[in-house]
Structure formats: C-alpha cells, structure tokens
Amino acid sequence: MSCKVTRRQFLQTASLAAASFPLTKIVSAETGFARTASPPPGSFEGTRTVTGGVCEMCFWRCQLVGKIRDNRLIKLEGNPKSIDNGKSICARGNAGIKLLYDPDRLKYPLKNVGERGNPQWKRISWEEALNECGARLKAVQEKYGGHGIAVFPHGSSAKYPMDFFERVVGTPNISEASFFQCRGIRDSGYMATFATAPDENVDMANAKAIFLLGCHFGENVHVSHVKRYLKGLEKGAKLIVVDPRYSASAAKSDIWVRIKPGTDTAFLLAVMNYLVERDKFDKKFVAAHCVGFQQFKSGISHASLDWAAKICDIPVQQIREVAELLASNAPHVAIHPGRHVSWHGNDFQRLRAQACLTALLGAVGVQGGFVKPKALKVKGISWAKGGEGVEHNLRLLADKYPYSPPGTPSELIRDACLTGKPYPIKACVIWGQNPMQSIPNQQRTMDALKQMEFVLCVDIMPTDITMYADILLPEASYLERFDFIKTGTQWNLADKHQQYVAPRMPLVDAMFECRDGVWITNEIAKRMGHGDKIPVNSLEEKVNRELGAVNLSIDQLRKEEGIHIRDGQDPYGVADDFEVQLYNEDIADNGYPGVPTYIPVEEVPKGFTRLVYGRSPVHTFNRTQNNVWLHHAMPVNPVWLNDEVAEKMGLRDGDEVSLVNSEDIKSTTKTVVKVTPGIRKDIVYMYHGYGSRNSLLSVGAHAGIDDQELITKLAIDPETGCHGMRNNFVKFVKDGKVLDIPA
Numbered sequence: 001m002s003c004k005v006t007r008r009q010f011l012q013t014a015s016l017a018a019a020s021f022p023l024t025k026i027v028s029a030e031t032g033f034a035r036t037a038s039p040p041p042g043s044f045e046g047t048r049t050v051t052g053g054v055c056e057m058c059f060w061r062c063q064l065v066g067k068i069r070d071n072r073l074i075k076l077e078g079n080p081k082s083i084d085n086g087k088s089i090c091a092r093g094n095a096g097i098k099l100l101y102d103p104d105r106l107k108y109p110l111k112n113v114g115e116r117g118n119p120q121w122k123r124i125s126w127e128e129a130l131n132e133c134g135a136r137l138k139a140v141q142e143k144y145g146g147h148g149i150a151v152f153p154h155g156s157s158a159k160y161p162m163d164f165f166e167r168v169v170g171t172p173n174i175s176e177a178s179f180f181q182c183r184g185i186r187d188s189g190y191m192a193t194f195a196t197a198p199d200e201n202v203d204m205a206n207a208k209a210i211f212l213l214g215c216h217f218g219e220n221v222h223v224s225h226v227k228r229y230l231k232g233l234e235k236g237a238k239l240i241v242v243d244p245r246y247s248a249s250a251a252k253s254d255i256w257v258r259i260k261p262g263t264d265t266a267f268l269l270a271v272m273n274y275l276v277e278r279d280k281f282d283k284k285f286v287a288a289h290c291v292g293f294q295q296f297k298s299g300i301s302h303a304s305l306d307w308a309a310k311i312c313d314i315p316v317q318q319i320r321e322v323a324e325l326l327a328s329n330a331p332h333v334a335i336h337p338g339r340h341v342s343w344h345g346n347d348f349q350r351l352r353a354q355a356c357l358t359a360l361l362g363a364v365g366v367q368g369g370f371v372k373p374k375a376l377k378v379k380g381i382s383w384a385k386g387g388e389g390v391e392h393n394l395r396l397l398a399d400k401y402p403y404s405p406p407g408t409p410s411e412l413i414r415d416a417c418l419t420g421k422p423y424p425i426k427a428c429v430i431w432g433q434n435p436m437q438s439i440p441n442q443q444r445t446m447d448a449l450k451q452m453e454f455v456l457c458v459d460i461m462p463t464d465i466t467m468y469a470d471i472l473l474p475e476a477s478y479l480e481r482f483d484f485i486k487t488g489t490q491w492n493l494a495d496k497h498q499q500y501v502a503p504r505m506p507l508v509d510a511m512f513e514c515r516d517g518v519w520i521t522n523e524i525a526k527r528m529g530h531g532d533k534i535p536v537n538s539l540e541e542k543v544n545r546e547l548g549a550v551n552l553s554i555d556q557l558r559k560e561e562g563i564h565i566r567d568g569q570d571p572y573g574v575a576d577d578f579e580v581q582l583y584n585e586d587i588a589d590n591g592y593p594g595v596p597t598y599i600p601v602e603e604v605p606k607g608f609t610r611l612v613y614g615r616s617p618v619h620t621f622n623r624t625q626n627n628v629w630l631h632h633a634m635p636v637n638p639v640w641l642n643d644e645v646a647e648k649m650g651l652r653d654g655d656e657v658s659l660v661n662s663e664d665i666k667s668t669t670k671t672v673v674k675v676t677p678g679i680r681k682d683i684v685y686m687y688h689g690y691g692s693r694n695s696l697l698s699v700g701a702h703a704g705i706d707d708q709e710l711i712t713k714l715a716i717d718p719e720t721g722c723h724g725m726r727n728n729f730v731k732f733v734k735d736g737k738v739l740d741i742p743a
C-alpha cells in the first residue's frame, strides 16, 4: 500500500463530515437560543478577532482566535501565530461554538431534590449551593477524616480543586481518568525503562519509519501531532501499523499487521528477539546506555517468530518484515508510545517492551526517534501542601501497585466505597470527569455513589454522571475563562527550534451564572474553614502571577496575540547518564517480570466476539455528544463487523442492533451494523462515548451505544492498578433475538 497522502487530503477526511450536515433548527424554550445546524455565515465582514483562546474540546489545547460579531462568537480558527497547530483546528475545535451556545448547558447551580441517578433539579442561588457544599463536605471530613472524600477530576480546570482536596483537606483518593483509564500505564512503563515519561513527542516528522501499535491517527486527532505524522509520511517515512482493524492509519501503511487483540507483547518480543539473535540491534547504544542486556536476551530468547505468529494469528513472514524494516531504518524510527494504552490488563509489560524496542534500535535522541524537547516551565500557583499525609493512601495501605501512576487507582477507591475498608469514603467531588462512561463496570460506580453522604459535580453540561449529583455547579467553559498556560516546542522548522507560552484567555464573557473553578473552589474552601489558606483570589490573578514568574503578563500576551514565542533548544542528543533498564531488578524484586513478558488474556468464549472501542474522529469521548454539528457528522456509532461473519449471521450493513455481553448485560440503546472486510473476525469495534442516558441532552441522549455499559468485566493491570477494558465479549440482538457469533 502506498502512503502518498497530502496533508490537505488527510485533513479533508476530518473536516468533510463537519461541513456537510443537513439544516435543522431547534429553539430552546428556556434560553431562546436557536440551535441551528448551519455552518457559520461564510462572510466575516464586520467581525472583530479576539486572540488568546486555547481549545479544550480535547486535551491537546490548540491555540485559537475567535471571530466576534454583535457580541456573539461566530467562528473559531487556529491562531495564525501558533507554531503548534498553526491556523488549523479539527472538526471538534471548530464546533466549540456549538458548545458555547448549547441550549442544554448548565446555567446556574442546581440541587437534586429527587434521587441520585434519577434526579429532579431545583434551581438554587450560588450562596445556597456553596453553603451546602461547604457544610456537607466539612461534615464528612469531620466524621471520617480527609480520606472520607474521593475526587474524580479531569481537565485543566480540575487541577486547582484537586490540589485543594489533596493538600488542604487531606484526600488521597484522587483518580484521574487520564491516568487510570488512559495513558498512565504508558508513563509508568516508560518510567520503569527510561526513567522518564514519553509524552507523545516522538519525532515522526523526521522519521524514516513510523511504528504505530494501536494508534490510529486520523480518527485519533491531535492537530500538531497529526501534522508531524503527515510530515513524516510526506517525506517518505515507511509506516507500520499494528491493529486488528483497518484503521485510518492502517489505510496509509506499508505494513498492516492485523494482530489478534491482547497479543502485542508477544509480537514485540519476537521482533526484539529476531534483532538480537541476528545482531541487528544498536550495539553501541546498548553498551553505552542499557543495563541488564544479558538477562533481557535470555528472558526473550523463547520468542521465536513461529511462537509469536501463532499467538498473534499473523504470518511469520510479516514479523520478519517488520523487524527488517525497523532495523534497516534505525535509528531514525519513531516507535510511538501510544496514548490510550489501558487495554487488556497486561499492558505495563507491553509498554516496557515498546520502550525496550526503541532502545534496541538506538532510536533515542536522534532525528526521527524518541526525543524530549524542552518547553519553558511555567510553575502553577496552587494550594500549599499540608494535609493528613500519605499514611492513609489506599494504594500504600494495600501495599499494591508499586508502578501506579500518580493518584489512586479508581478500583481501589470503589472497593473502599463498597466495603468501607480500609476506611469508608462518604463524599465525592467529580470535576470535569464522567466516571459513568470513563470507568468500566457502571454498576460498581453507581453503587459507590449511592452509598455517599454527599456528591458534588462541577460540569458544563448535564451528562450521565451529573445525574448522580446532590449539588451540580455550572463551570464557565474554556471559551469563557482564563486558565491553563499551554507551553510547547516546535523543532521541525528548518534549523529553528522554538518554544511558546500560550495562556488560555477568555474569548467571550462567561454566560448565565457560570463561574470559573478558582472562584468555586475558594468559596467552598472558605465554607469548609480553610479561607486562610487560599493561595490566589481569582483565576486571572493566578494566570498573571504564573506568567510573571517567566517575565510575562496577561497584558503582554494580549499585545503578542495570545502567544509568546522564544528561541528553543535543540532536542536531539542523549545525556551520558541516560539509562535504559532492559531488565529491571526493582520490578523483579516486587514480584513481577523484570524482563518484558507476554501475559495471555482471556480468550473469546464460544458464541461471542471481543468488544473493542476507540476514538471517533469527530467526537471527544462523551463530552461532545450533544454538540449539534458533531452529532450531525456522526449521529451514532456503527458497530464494525467482519463481512464474512455478517454474511453467516444474516446481518446487513445498516441493520439496527443492540448488544448483550457475556455477563448478560444488555445495551439500553441501539446502533447500526457496519459490515466491512476491514476488521478481524474475532472482534467488533465501536466508537466510544455514545449512548448517553441523560434526557436533558436534547441532541445526544440515547444516540448509539455506550461501550462502557457493556464493559463489566474488570482486568486490572497487576503492576499499576489501571483498568484494562478490552476483555469483554458480546453478542448481537436483532428484533429481540440474540444472535450467536459463528466461530
């Protein structure tokens, strides 16, 4: 397959859908907002441009400008000054307008006068809401201690409240989705190998070969990252994609390895063993930087091509081809570390193997390889430390998960909630996370929430999780608030290395009664008796003081169109003391394999198929489901089914189905079948984030199937405590009849 793709053609795929939806118009009785599905008017006459926006439709934080007419934001664009995303933003970034003016947004504080999970909302004043939050959180703290509270944060605005609960209230039960269901294992796996976390800064733009394990760029979209990938392809890099599905990246690949899910570590071990046995590894790099080579070599010596081919269900020849292609392009190979890596509960070992492969190829600190470009550090101002300390940390108490990412594994928190051991957890603060859809086994989440004495949610939309709040507070959206200071680097410009600083500045004033997170946290802190410890009085002051520490200010940034650019440093080169633990003694001492090891995952039971999920190119998880532009681009999440299997089952493209899993949990909503040769016969695939159950979402509710509803079997990664989510098995239900999946 060729990889002759231009950047334009590629970005078209993502933007096409967003541009071609039908015209519909719904007017909300409550706000009078028109919900038009039409694109913004083509002419921007009479608009003024506001700079300083930073997108948070996802967490890549592209820099934005907004076009404003009649006090209304009518268009978002990439900030032309940006050396990161440039003028480009993705379909989701564009559609931020429709989040801002979504009639269903949370507008004022609400109190649940019904039940958790089946709420009835009563509008209350901020004063009443904050008094209740303060009093009830304080009561739980007094009765159970700081560790009687759990926090589920996500996103830039959640850091300040998270620090308050951790450092001042003494809450060790903090679980971020980005760590325990996303990329935490990657960071831990690389830390245990390279002593540094990878970021995604692998130098794809300058690589001769790019190796993607499960990453599917084009569906997974982070603008500047995708640009680096495309730049590499345009310059002729070979592309290897390991994926059970013919993904957007597989479609551009030179080698597509249609691997059996869960077996990637076996594949990596065989590639590495082949390189070692044939002396095709970087001996100089290994001698200079790697420890434990002999143990490593003997530890992987069983991994023959035949052994792996059988386990991975792929041709022997293909593994050899991959190894040869990597070796012949080394060291300029980009072994991508991945991002969502919580797959099967055997993931830490796979991430270690990926890091080891990178080292064997000497692909560190070189063009095309693993690099660590240095961005300017802007230190955040936050609460001073001084809570109860770590002795109550669940993770430490249980003496479990020595390689856990920062925070506490979500499962340990739910265990404590449900058993009261080692201590009860009786209040919960959920801020920018939707644990209903981000954490597997929804029943356990519901049960954990139901036993709480108090649940606070701070969000911008009504979602599946907000239905469990006692008090629900409306935060200002990312277009209406100061916030996070984004820093980064650009090292692909011809001989020029640059870095930038871009604080989030509001493009419009906050609407309704929405308030920012610093204000909300401070007001709660005062009412919990911690007013004396407040580190900063407003979000604007916080950002201004943080900028001050690097000789900048909000005023200065306004003059600089929202982005300050400085000279950067050459990211290439390897420090003399950079050390790679091919064999990690500490891991072995903790009772886990010290050499990367393949651990088999549960096989698909007869009559079922494995449920696999991933990113939709036009949505971010669940958070964008009510966005009318994005909804029109992809209203449901079709379930991909292999064509031969479909034929045997009598299913046709577009058939309406629901799914039932091997624990007899049935999806509460339906979707359609997508029949395709581009998927293995032993899996089905769907986009994550659909199937919201909150009826207040007038666009997104009940559209498509929520994959998380069907992910009930837990697979905990033994080294890290993170959740593996791809060991669940389903059957189809059509017209009320359960259909077995043929062998």
Ligand SMILES: Nc1nc2c(c(=O)[nH]1)N[C@H]1C(S)=C(S)[C@@H](COP(=O)(O)OP(=O)(O)OC[C@H]3O[C@@H](n4cnc5c(=O)[nH]c(N)nc54)[C@H](O)[C@@H]3O)O[C@H]1N2
Pocket: 154, 155, 157, 177, 178, 181, 182, 183, 339, 340, 431, 432, 433, 434, 435, 437, 438, 439, 440, 458, 459, 460, 461, 463, 465, 475, 476, 477, 478, 613, 614, 615, 620, 621, 622, 623, 624, 688, 707, 708, 711, 725
């Ligand atoms: N089954 C399954 N589970 C997964 C994944 C998967 O693919 N499949 N993906 C995993 C990954 S990679 C990740 S990163 C996580 C994502 O997990 P989450 O970040 O929890 O994802 P969302 O479901 O989008 O929920 C986000 C919540 O934050 C709210 N929100 C959005 N913006 C703001 C804001 O500015 N302020 C506040 N206060 N709230 C806001 C949204 O309305 C929503 O309620 O999920 C993980 N879990």
Ligand SMILES: Nc1nc2c(c(=O)[nH]1)N[C@H]1C(S)=C(S)[C@@H](COP(=O)(O)OP(=O)(O)OC[C@H]3O[C@@H](n4cnc5c(=O)[nH]c(N)nc54)[C@H](O)[C@@H]3O)O[C@H]1N2
Pocket: 058, 059, 182, 183, 213, 214, 215, 216, 217, 219, 220, 221, 222, 242, 243, 244, 245, 247, 259, 260, 261, 262, 263, 264, 338, 339, 340, 341, 343, 612, 613, 614, 615, 616, 617, 618, 619, 620, 621, 685, 726
């Ligand atoms: N459009 C869009 N882009 C996003 C996001 C978004 O919500 N929307 N979210 C961002 C975030 S927070 C994250 S973490 C990243 C996630 O993006 P990725 O890290 O790319 O993760 P997923 O989307 O979960 O990846 C799913 C891919 O893995 C393949 N796969 C499934 N099982 C296996 C297996 O066992 N082995 C192999 N080799 N492959 C397998 C699937 O077929 C699919 O192609 O995307 C980021 N970018």
Ligand code: SF4
Pocket: 055, 056, 057, 058, 059, 060, 061, 062, 085, 088, 089, 090, 091, 092, 093, 094, 221, 222, 223
């Ligand atoms: S990748 Fe898209 S959604 Fe994410 S920050 Fe950039 S423009 Fe926004």
Ligand SMILES: [Mo]
Pocket: 178, 182, 183, 339, 340
């Ligand atoms: Mo993620």
